[in-house]
Amino acid sequence: MKYTSFLIKYAEIAIKGKNRYMFEDALVRQIKIALNKCEGKYEISKASGRIYVEYLSDYDFDETVGALTKVFGITGVCPVVHVEDKGFEQLASDVTSFIDEVYPDKNKTFKVNSRRARKNYPLESMEINAKLGEVLLNAFPELSVDVHNPEIMLNVEIREKIYIYSEVIKGPGGMPIGTNGKAMLLLSGGIDSPVAGYMISKRGVRIDAVYFHAPPYTSERAKQKVVDLAKKIAKYTGPIYLHVVNFTDIQLYIYDKCPHDELTIIMRRYMMRIAEHIAKETECLSLITGESIGQVASQTMQSLVATNEVCTLPVFRPLIGFDKQEIIEISEKIDTYETSILPYEDCCTIFVAKHPVTKPNLNIIRRDEGNLSEKIDELYKTAIETKELIIVD
Ligand code: ATP
Ligand code: MG
Secondary structure (H helix, E strand, O other), rough: OOOOOEEEEEOOOOOOOOHHHHHHHHHHHHHHHHHHOOOOOOOEEEEEOEEEEEEOOOOOOHHHHHOOOOOOOOEEEEEEEEEEEOHHHHHHHHHHHHHHHHOOOOOOOOEEEEEEEOOOOOHHHHHHHHHHHHHHHHHOOOEEEEEOOOOOEEEEEEEOOOOOOOEEOOOOOEEEEOOOOOEEEEEOOOHHHHHHHHHHHOOEEEEEEEEEEEOOOOHHHHHHHHHHHHHHHHHHHOEEEEEEEHHHHHHHHHHHHOOOHHHHHHHHHHHHHHHHHHHHHOOOOOOEEEOOOOHHHHHHHHHHHHHHHOOOOEOOOOOOOOHHHHHHHHHHHHHHHHHOOOOOOOOOHHOOOOOOOOOOOHHHHHHHHHHHOOOOOOOHHHHHOOOOEEEOO
16 A cells, blocks of 8 residues: 555644635645655645645655655645545455554554545445444454544545545644745854754745855855755755855955954944845845854844844844754754854854954944945945855755
8 A cells, every 4th residue: 555645734823814825825835846856746736724745656755755844834744545435345445454554563542533525425424433443443453442542543534535544744834935025044154044044934934045255264165065054944945045245355354444352243244234235135024143142252142232233124033042052953953963063164263353342332343343434335335246146956
């Protein structure tokens, strides 16, 4: 017996009325984007609050489940066997083989949960439950019934065909991408920013990204690492437009003109300004960073206030209250950790001072930025004009 389709479960709370169609359409669109990268021909159908993916050809089960469990909005993926309706005797035999194959160890509790979506089926759902329950108890004496908390919930749905399923593979939850606008992620090669991007996109937000590099101080390999991280996030989000900004001249100019203990803060303020500029040009409604209070000198409350000041768009920092270990756990779950810890240089660390200010004074920072007035506008303009766009999929 082979799984021929998948029933897609999604949380229905908060998606009543008109929003429901928007949500379901976005979910179907994202499922297609995910499955088109996998083997096999399929058809998607929506029926009474359910989404089915039905395979019309051979496909790779693990690859397909791997893709579906990365689609935000999906809470569960149920592998389904569908059989023709050839009378109850045949159904009883199909259900028996299903349990036999899926559960080699029969020492389990179960419940039959049938649903008669086709009303001309000769038995009512209560009758189907009782009869199939009896058939299974006779076939496998080790099974026992538990109607409240069964280990196996055997679902039988009577439609044109009959759908049999029991397993629910957990999905990522959240909202389908495309239901909540677009945001610009400041993506570095570190552990935090990929996780931050994942968390915001999980709420249905499409993501573009910006990476600041500083050749020759940072290498091609450091840039490739960021592209690789974007690829990992794109498995969840779909294609990401990654803007790569050459930040070298701005960094050198700040290094030349400003007190070294303020370098990081002033540099971060320019990153935010440029990221916001690109965000506005590309219809992003907000910025995302991987900052967390107190993690490093540039993320004390005072430093965050100083970097935030230069932005007019909202800056989302989903990791703000997280400990590093909690962030690492998510990065392991979404498979970015191993890439993030590769030891390539980062443009922030190269120009970092031995003793950076931890409580920057805004008036002083603004005053010292004044030292940049001669050339900074031109450098800023060039940085934006020369940025490279990489479409990551
Ligand atoms: P991460 O692990 O995300 O690199 P971090 O702990 O190294 O974070 P910082 O280097 O202080 O922290 O950077 C804070 C945030 O600023 C990052 O999470 C990221 O959103 C952004 N950022 C830092 N460096 C870059 C860069 N080179 N390009 C794009 N964004 C950056
Ligand atoms: Mg970093």
